[in-house]
Amino acid sequence: MDSLTPGHCSGPGRPNGHRDFYALVSYIPDPLGTYLNNLRADLISGCRLRSHVTLLPPRMLRAESPRLVEELASRLSRLAPFEIALGEIEVFETTGVIYVAIERGWKQLQEFHSVLEEGIFWFEEYYPFHPHLTLAQGVEGQAFEATLDRARESWSRCPYSRTFLVEDLTFVRNVDPNRWDTISEHRLVRGGGGAIPPGTEKSAPIPAGVGEPFSPQQPPTR
Template sequence: MGTVTLGVSIAVPEPYGSLLQERRAGFGDPVAHCIPTHVTLLPPTEADDSALPSVEAHLTRVAAAGRPFPMRLSGTGTFRPLSPVVFVKVVEGVSACTQLQQRVRDAEGPLVRELQFPYHPHVTVAHGIADEAMDRAYEELSGFEAEWTCTSFALYEQGADGVWRMLREYAFGAGPKLPGVPNVPAQGTAVDAPATTC
C-alpha cells in the first residue's frame, strides 16, 4: 500500500488565476507554479492510495449537495507574524467556503482531520519568502479585485516532484446562475516545474 498527498480546493479562474500566479512568482515565491491559484478547502493530507475511490465518492456526495455561490476577492491580508503568508482576501463566499470545507472534512467521511489553524478562506500570494518581498506583495496587490460564480471544487494530488495536479473536478448540484455575477473559465493545470523549485 502506498500513500498519496491530497488536497481539495476551489481554483481561482481565469483571467485572475494566472495573473495571481505570475505575480506570486514575481515576488520570488518558488512554489508559485506548483499549483493553480486557489482557495483551500482541505490542506495537504496524506491518505492510502487505496482510499481514493472512497474519497472520490465522498466528494461527489459533497458536490451534489452544494449549489453555486458568488465569490469575490478584494485587497490583501497577512497571517504574519503567526505564519509567513500574504494573501488576497475572500470578501464574499466566506460562509459558503467554510460550510463546504466542513463537509469535505466531515467525521463520517474519509478526509476527517484537524486543522493547524482555524479555517480562514484566502488566496495565498506569498509564503515563506523575504520580508521585503512579502511587504511588496501586500502593497502591490492591495487594490486587487475579482468576482465570479463558484460552480465547483477539485481534488488534487501532489506528485513526487512537488507539483500539485488536478485528479478530478466536482461540479455542484444543479442550480441557477446567479444574476450579475460573471462566469469565467477555469485556470489551466499547474506548470510541471522541476522538483528544485517546488
C-alpha cells in the same frame, strides 16, 4: 487587520508512506487567475503555481482514490455554486504568509469545509480552517516588507473584477515532493453536481499543476 492564523500546516510528515496527502481546491478563473499567477511569480522568483482557494487543506487519508471520489461527488451534489469576492492583502503573523483575504464567500467556504471534512475525509488539521488565497511565503528579513509592499501595490492596480464564481473544483493527491496528481474534477450545479470522469489520473509536474513541494518532515501546503 492581520490574522494570527498560520494558514499553512506544519508538523509530522507522511508516516511510513502508508497514507497519501489529498486536497480539494478551486482555481481562480481567468482573467483574474492569470493576473494572480503572474503576481505570485513576481513576488517569489520562479514560482509558477496556479492561484487557488482551498476547500480541504492537505490531509492524509486511508481510503483508496475511487472511494474518495465517489464520496466526494455525493457530498458535492448537495452543494451549489457560490461567489467569492477577494479583499485586501493581509499576513498570517505566525508564519509570514502573505495572502489575499476573502471578503465575501467566507461563510460558504466554511460550510463546504464542514460538510466535506467528516467521515473518510476527516483529518486532524494543524490549524483552524481560514479561507484565503496565498501569494507568498518563506520571505524573511528585510525582503519581507518589500515583498508585502509590492504585493499590495500590484493588487491595488489589478484591472479585473475581484469577484468570481466557484463552480469547478479539483481533487488532487500529492505523491512525491515534485508532483500532484489530479484525481477528479467536479462541477457544482444548482440542484446537483458530480464528478467529471477523469479516465486515467493525470500527472503533472508542479509548474503545470496545483501543489507546492514539501519535505518529508512537513506536509504539503495549499
